[in-house]
Amino acid sequence: MSPPSDLRPYLRTLDAETLVDLLHGHAERDPELRHSLELRAATQSGDVSEAHRLLDTAVTDGNGEYTAKVGAVLDTLRRMLDAGSRADLAPLARRTVDDISAVLEQSGDHAGDLADRLDRAVELYARACAARPPDPEKLADWIIEVEFDGPGRPVIDLAGFAGPLGEPGLRRIKSTVDDVLAASGPGHRRDVAERLREQLAEVLGDVDGLLAILSAKPPSRDVSLKIVRVLRAAGRHSEAIAHAARALTHDKNGHAQTPLKPPEDDEVSRRRKDFDARPDHETYAALREAATTTGEWTAQRRTALARLRELAAEGVEQADELTRVLLDEGRPDEAWRACVRFGASPRLKLELAEQRAAEHPAETIPVFREHVEELIEHKDPQAYREAARRLKLLRTLHKRSDTPDEFTAYLAGLVETHRRKTRLITEIRAARIALPKAVTSPRTPR
Template structure:
């Protein structure tokens, strides 16, 4: 038998007594092995043995059965880690993760069940390593092998267990891959690891340099701003965010705007924060930008004047932009001004969804005003020619009947319904849903 032969299949073929005797003899000669076995024996040996047994049996089932058995193993690991077990759980966690990775290479995990357990397994392995750090260089080699095989691991979770030696080993390999300059999968993996290593080390300048070398994108700029802000380098964060916003006017800029405004506030530059929020609101007046403007203006004691200007801008643009009219309605509703919101909706129009929301708020006290909105909704539902929409239309007809009665115009509902049925008399499913809603169907003239 060669030295490279995997002995595990042979060892698994042995009966328990023989295997126990072999291990015991070796433990008598190896103090480290004996200490490790004693630590395992002190914390739920039955649980660990059962976990290994489940792993042995897991490969014989399908995806669901495998995920269930592995889930039980991970439950055991989590319970022992949460309980502060003194046992070294890293070997079991490592074996579990390796088994899941091997399983994913063999099966089609369309449901994502096995992949979910892998994420959980890696997290538990990191915890187990932090409690009982393995050889740091061996752990580093395992992480590198898994990473370059296409699986992403959060280095920060393993930083404690890796220590300086493990981190240096990873850095050495990453530097060698990057030095080759070959733009391939390994290069991209090494680039990501280089970034994570800089984050772990807390080297702000190195991290900013790495991020700045990437193609310009708002998400990269956002990360740079956060790194600088976290280091208390507010002036640099402000300058970088301002440059990024100058070159990008799309919706993805919102997080950078938020970060810049918060950095202004931390630096005591409240006027600059307010100016930024006002500019963003003018650029795109929405409930979100209005709320941000309100917060900044309130903090600087300028909200009354800012609100007046904001409302004037909203009303001016609502005349020609239905989307702005909708935002104005949402803003008024957020300020608990439903009557004003209704007037705006009536004047400028807007989405049916918002008008229905307003109608629900108004129907108790003003049934006559909301009846037209629900009629529009019924027409829209019928136009879909879908059974579920027909059922919803019938529910809305019941509401319309109630609203007409409450408004003392019940006869108008009868005329409306007769016309509706005449128009859609060939839609038998619709007529059936109306009957099921216990609405009397007027006689339809033949024709």
């Protein structure tokens, strides 16, 4: 079966009114798309009141409609965070987490689409807190309440909230964890406290404390591998090798079977080694897949992205890799900013500009102008025809950006520069672009 054709070239031939009718008709049949478009319109200026209104009405809907509305709110949160919105999005993100948790508790169904949306909501809340940090102790109190008194979901990863919590918030959580461990016997609260104690040791960089916690656990392959990874990350390589050599797995009868493989044989370690040797979007994707399976992706992602950002300043190829990684992560606005800031390749820049032109016309104008000049330099009829098509797009983008006079001036300068290229002038006329009156056509085509 052949892959579906790319419809974008065809869609570009349609006028705006036809596209509006098509999109509106599809939105009427797809509740999630409709809610997403409603929120895009309402939050264009940074106002999040429409998202709150949607949550107000969502609880009265059926499960499918509720899931769609929550999905639309999450899409809006992600879009505004990616765009660097100045709005304080933390209250909306936190409310979304709390609302989904309440619905899941009532339904008792902790699997499926809504549970996945809860995980997304927590991740977005962490991002919103990082962008506009709330009171750290109040944030700590919320995490404590969710973890110790909640229904068991969501499970908070302290690494994502470490920055906004800061020392005051982390100290508050640690105090509660210590109190629970001192007072509680076996049960839910103690299990939560032990998990948070381990996370606190990781976040605070308490290597010896973390090793003590891990060593106190029942022996297992996973625990031993984590001890080895912690030692390696701390630069204590000889200890890591010694532990790997000593560690053994046992069967039910306690018989030694296979020595624990060195950390290099662990899947995440191998993928990390591949990424460190060749940091690009392919090795990043492989690392993400392996680390997501073991629950290590939050920490791995942070260091991998930092490495890609560091390399992006060194050249076009490296800038392309960072941009593609951000695209793969579903963060198009961040990808665009990286593309512009670090100077990605013209081809990739054009690819992103085509994706952004509809919503951000002014941002993409310089990219399409560069592309027009590049096409003209080819000096062949097909390239001239494509240049004229791009000029038509530029006219539309300037009009939508309320800068039509700039296009007129730009076109006049371009035509004056290339006035002897009669084939180009012919193609511009064929595209029904009005030329400056002073333009004349030399007799010899070029």
